[in-house]
Amino acid sequence: MCVITKPSFWFFVLLLLFVSHWNCFSIEGDTLLIGQSLSASQTLISQNGIFELGFFKPGASLNIYLGIWYKNSADKMIVWVANRESPLNNPASSKLELSPDGILVLLTNFTKTVWSTALASSVPNNSTAQAALLDNGNFVIKDGSNPSAIYWQSFDNPTDTLLPGGKLGINKHTGKVQKLISWKNPEDPAPGMFSITMDPNGSSQIFIEWNKMNLNYYFNYSYISNENESYFTFSVYNAEMLSRYVIDVSGQIKQLNWLAGVRNWSEFWAQPSDQAGVYGLCGVFGVFHGNSSSSCECLKGFEPLVQNDWSSGCVRKSPLQCQNKKSTGKKDGFLKMSILTLPENSKAYQKVSVARCRLYCMKNCYCVAYAYNSSGCFLWEGDLINLKQSEIAAGRAGAEIYIRLAASELEPQIGSGSIRTGKGKLPTGLEIAVKRLSERSGQGLEEFRNETTLIAKLQHRNLVRLLGSCIEWDEKMLIYEYMPNKSLDFFLYDANRGQILDWGARIRIIEGIAQGLLYLHRYSRLRIIHRDLKPSNILLDSEMNPKISDFGMARIFGGNETQAHTNRIVGTYGYMSPEYAMEGLFSIKSDVFSFGVLVLEIVSGKKNTSFYHSDTLHLLGHTWKLWNSNKALDLMDPILGDPPSTATLLRYINIGLLCVQESPADRPTMSDVISMIANEHVALPEPKQPAFVACRNMAEQGPLMSSSGVPSANNVTITAIDGR
Known part of the structure; x- marks a missing residue:
């Protein structure tokens, strides 16, 4: 039997607290030592307080990532993400650890590895390896006794951002390519649909699928090629300026600068210069119609495959008749729209009438659209991509294309009484707008008759003209003059x-x-x-x-x-x-x-x-x-x-x-x-x-x-x- 006196008891408690404290390191500064771990509530801060590394949630997402951001940026501008394809969901059991063999390991449920540095060569035995966040935003594993010996660095593994001193190139020994890949969307850092890298053929050009990069002279750009590697990098002449390149979710490559005292990021350069020049920004069957962050929409009859993720494009709401095993008996139709340029990958037929062009598309179940102009007939099979709607202020007419839709999608839209512009033409060629009232709308037969009676008797240049009306069973429709500029x-x-x-x-x-x-x-x-x-x-x-x-x-x-x-x-x-x-x-x-x-x-x-x-x-x-x-x-x-x-x-x-x-x-x-x-x-x-x-x-x-x-x-x- 062991009797613990009061003094011995308190000594035992203090010993437990000491051991507990020793095993739960308090991370302060910029360095993580072997055996130490970084919890979800802790961060590393570079020596001069420029960058910070820790766990974050993008936007309203519930997913957790390990990343690096500018410490003093109010909007937490992320410049690097470790586990961009393997998000965490339990902050209490997640940690970053520098293992005894000098490898950084990101763990969930305390033991399950979701990301690691996976060093190409092992760290020397009994090394004094340590992980440090540098003031240039580079996160490195280095030898504590020989800081110039770098075993791994985040600059070799960029995500969507290139920082001064970072690399964009090819390792000639391993063949590993450093490239910038955009986020999938603002709340998902997984690899998106846009990327930038060195020309894989070995030239000194930056490889961009849709355009070339025109660099400016406020910065020092370098192309390095030696027996070990070749890469592109840049530095700033003004030490008080922060600068970074990013391949944005908009599909644009941007250079953003931050001057001391200004305390906000300004766009210095972008390529393409506006979103209209980005290829396929809105995905398949998506239409670009402006220069804002919400400038994508699906074609009529289509809906987003994934909400708030245009990289996934749009899908049909209703199958075409030839794809529908339960045929409704109603034939597919075509919706005319004007776009700035016709999509690529069309089949061309010359010396064909417009009626024959339409018939060719209608008979081919794989045909999703057709166009007819002075150059002939054009048919598209499969997905349509890179559709851009004509802007009203552009002062030019867009090319006309006819999109194939199920019959149900071509019927006038059901609404609560608002006028929808666009759905048909009279035999004279006059475009019309159809207003169809549903049983669920706030306007019933009384309102329908009221509107028909009133507007038919009113004639003024600042009142919309009623061209006709129709009542059959539960259907109530009004035919108006077409207003091309909406409301x-x-x-x-x-x-x-x-x-x-x-x-x-x-x-x-x-x-x-x-x-x-x-x-x-x-x-x-x-x-x-x-x-x-x-x-x-x-x-x-x-x-x-x-x-x-x-x-x-x-x-x-x-x-x-x-x-x-x-x-x-x-x-x-x-x-x-x-x-x-x-x-x-x-x-x-x-x-x-x-x-x-x-x-x-x-x-x-x-x-x-x-x-x-x-x-x-x-x-x-x-x-x-x-x-x-x-x-x-x-x-x-x-x-x-x-x-x-x-x-x-x-x-x-x-x-x-x-x-x-x-x-x-x-x-x-x-x-x-x-x-x-x-x-x-x-x-x-x-x-x-x-x-x-x-x-x-x-x-x-x-x-x-x-x-x-x-x-x-x-x-x-x-x-x-x-x-x-």
Whole structure:
């Protein structure tokens, strides 16, 4: 029997703590010694605090990786990843360890190896090997007694980034190639679809599939070739500058620089110069249509194979008839689209008519598209890649290609009442837009007849024209004139497309909407209250002239009628006047309120509801705050640059604020608005506080509810039934 006295007991406890502390190393500094390990909560920091190595999660991903990043970069810019193809998922049991044989091993579940340095030659016995993170971002295994003896280094194993002093080349002994390979997507560092390396044929050129690299002279670029290896490297002349090359998920090779004192990365050079020059950026059956991070979309009838991963491309939603064992009896069809250039790998047929060209493709189940021009007939089999949509502002027509789709994908789109442009042509060749109402839409037979009756009797250059209608069983369709430039919201809220709407175009759109409303309120054969005026219901023709659309929710006023009451509130949150949203009262001043919101959105390029998480709640409150602080010019959309006249800009902001005042009696009529626009030298009244500014609690109760009890999205027409 062993009796432990109190002094012996505490000595035993201290001994346990000492042993525990010895086995659980606290990593401080830039070096990992043999037998030490780095846990998920620890990092190595280079000597001068430039780089940091540790475990990280990219974006919203739950996967864990070991990587290196700039220590003082707020956005944690990753420059190297060890286990890019083998993510970890349990930080508590993950660690990086320098084993007794001098090999770095990344372990999960404490013992399972997911990545290691796998040295080509073993470290000498009884060595003083150590792993160190250097100030140039290189992570090395070296001999502690002879620092020049490097056994392994991350510079020999780059991921998507080349740092000064890093290598891009070929080891002539082992044949190992150093190349930069992009991430698969912003949240997955696995090898993506773009890469850059030395020319494998041995020249001094950087091998880029789609273009050559034009290097600049602010940096020292070197091509090294000796009996051991050949590689490309670079260094910076200015020691205060940080620089790096990266093969980006956009498919562009970029050089990014960071100057001391600036504290942010700036793009110095990129090749291709914009995303439009990147081959196959959007994958198979994906279409590139802009120069932003979200510039890819699938062809109509296709959907992404993997969400947020365009390298995987798109797949058909519905199989073609010849591929479908359960045939519906409906033949496949073709969707025409304009693109900048035709895809490669086509089969060409000369001296063939356009009808014969279409027939050739239809009879071949492997044919996915055809095109016909002065050079003949072109058919495509298999996957389509490198599709680029023509930009409206490009000033040139794209090549026409016809994409093969299942019959079900060529039927008019079912929506909640919004007009979809594009689906067919009349026998005369006139392009049309079809609006099809489903049983599930908020618009029923009453709204359909309402819109047909109203718009057929309305003729104005700023109202969309109805060409025809059809009712058969449960099908309800309206045929409109085709609007090639879609709707105002397509341009207004996009940083790239918004540049097409210069200040002059925005003024013309405001004036056109005002003229259309004035016609509805005063000069048409019927006095019409639209009740759902918003950017998605403002269509734009080929010259960017606005046309008011979607009259399913409109109401006719009698000759002596000035105000009406309804128990069925329809409209869109953010554009509804307070008296209508809360009491069901509507008049021409309800449309004036919606117009005022539109004016402020057009000036600012922002949605009224985009300020939900700010202290001003919405655009109206933000504008009012700037107006009272004599900072109203700050409201202007920054992509507009300098307006031709600050007085004109302030005048339109003033008009917008007058239209959104709390009391309907204070708001101008559309006749007054037209006069304010036309007589620019006449002083305007000072606006009163806009609606909803003092009643934040209304918005905090949540969005208006549809009749089914489901909250409405900001850009979707809603119906709220209020029992009385």
